[in-house]
Amino acid sequence: MFRKTRLAIALASSLLLGTAHADNHAKAAPTPEDAAAFITEVEAWSKDYGEYAARIAWVEATNITYDTNWLATRAAAESTRKGVEFANRAKDFNDLDLPADMRRKLEKIKLGVNLPAPTRDGAAAELAAINTRMSATYATGKIELDGEPVARNDLEVMMGTVRNADQLQEIWTRWREVPVSQRADGGTMKSDYAQMVALSNEGARELGFADVGAMWRARYDLPPDDFAAETDRLWNQVKPLYNELQCHVRARLNAHYGDQIVPLDQPIRADLLGNMWAQSWGNIYDLVGPADADPGFDLSALLLDNDYTAEQIVRTGEAFFSSLGFAPLPESFWERSQITKPRDREVACHASAWNLDGQDDIRIKMCTQVNADDFNTVHHELGHNYYQRAYKAQSPIFQTGANGGFHEAIGDMVALSITPEYLQTIGLLETVPDAASDLGLLMDRALDKVAFQPFGLLMDKWRWQVFSGQLSPEQYNDGWWALREEYQGIRPPVARASGYFDPGAKYHIPNNVSYTRYFIAHILQFQFHKAACDMAGWEGPLHRCSVYGAEEVGARFNAMLAMGASSPWPDALEAFIGTRQMDGSAMVEYFAPLMNWLQEQNADRVCGW
């Protein structure tokens, strides 16, 4: 089908050029040598243009101006145009019998463009301009509280510290005005988003996919429908635990805020959960933690009491990886990273990790604040950097995670080893709480990790519905809240008119970063952690296990990381933990004592929403 389209386009342009007569004989069937030459061409272009585009993207993300947006748009358009061309050409080799390695590279090339543009003239540039605009709107959108401008970064922190429901509602609603505020040209992030969906779907269909959602789901070495079913299977493993947690948290918020604000038969108000997106709830531990099992310390407070700086947090993260046997970060990491927010310019504060040259020029870009959330995020980002460096010897086509979930799980696995015992080892905590505090420690983790899972899943469920056309632009917001209610059991603090675009208030939507990767990562990191603790000979409860200093774990870990995406992900999983299946039971096992406690707490409560 697509082949026909391409031939038709080629024919039309050769007619225009008046050269139709010269090309009239049939093209010779491609050979394995042609395929090898094609792959070499893609690899060389990816390495060369990839570095150029990455440096432009870095300059833009760390200094957002008219000109850097212009440059970033140019480079993104060219990357898309070329990526789509390669994806199309890769299909020429569909019928060839090729070695597995070459076949895998060709399949990766077909899936290589995040958002494909149609091949017609100007489409890639138009799509790139839309994406730059959405991204810049998210990063730089201005928000005022009481008539004063407030940094977005500070608002995110306030959602975790403020305990006044009216003030929380105010911050929450202001944040969500950005995606619908009108530019001088009359457009909004919402109108851009709808245009982006139409254009990229057109591109995906030209490439032979049903829509962009199907293309994203195809990146997991499984047929797209099987992958969606796999995520549902994993969710069903964890859902009973989430439902108990939601029920308990609602009851405790009810005790704090009263029946008016937290009615016991309703989903929970999304602004009361300690996070701008209600995606992880660790910041309300003080309201919902078990009273008689307090671990007796608060990581944010410990960092402040010990005068930690942002850079020290990063050095601490590096030291953990060094203890596993990884080489120190290069000097250039320290010279070139953006660790704290610059005062004098606009930047994209959302944390990310980069490899600029496909080799050793690794960096993080953060607006690090000294608190527990960012302590974890630093480990998360460094995980990306160590993975990038570990697979640098692979072909550029394989320089990525075994699947997206692996990339997001590396640093998180390490952060699961931030136990009280570990904090004592590095001199942050004086006294390790005894076993009586275990429920508190588990609750703290569950508020971050278990609470996250339905959000991790629904972000892309929403996008799958949007890309498939099940949700029209008029239905974007209602469809979003239907999923938020169904999966998370939360609701907006005030009724949301359908004209709003609340999904656009979350970084990964305007930036088109697929999100199932984080859901998968939350499953995988517990599998990794359990296996790593076994390797290290740990015999106690999993939440007390830290693999700090376990070089034998580091060696096995590195074996998986060095593979990049060169083999299907079950091979990578097997290289590290010896099994080939993703499985939520490691997460369930980790939280089993908490599950028992939650069930007791909820025994006389009416759960559900």
Ligand code: X8Z
């Ligand atoms: O976006 C991130 C990282 C960068 S890959 C900071 N995360 C998701 C989020 O913030 O929504 C990490 C957890 C989920």
Ligand code: ZN
């Ligand atoms: Zn990440």
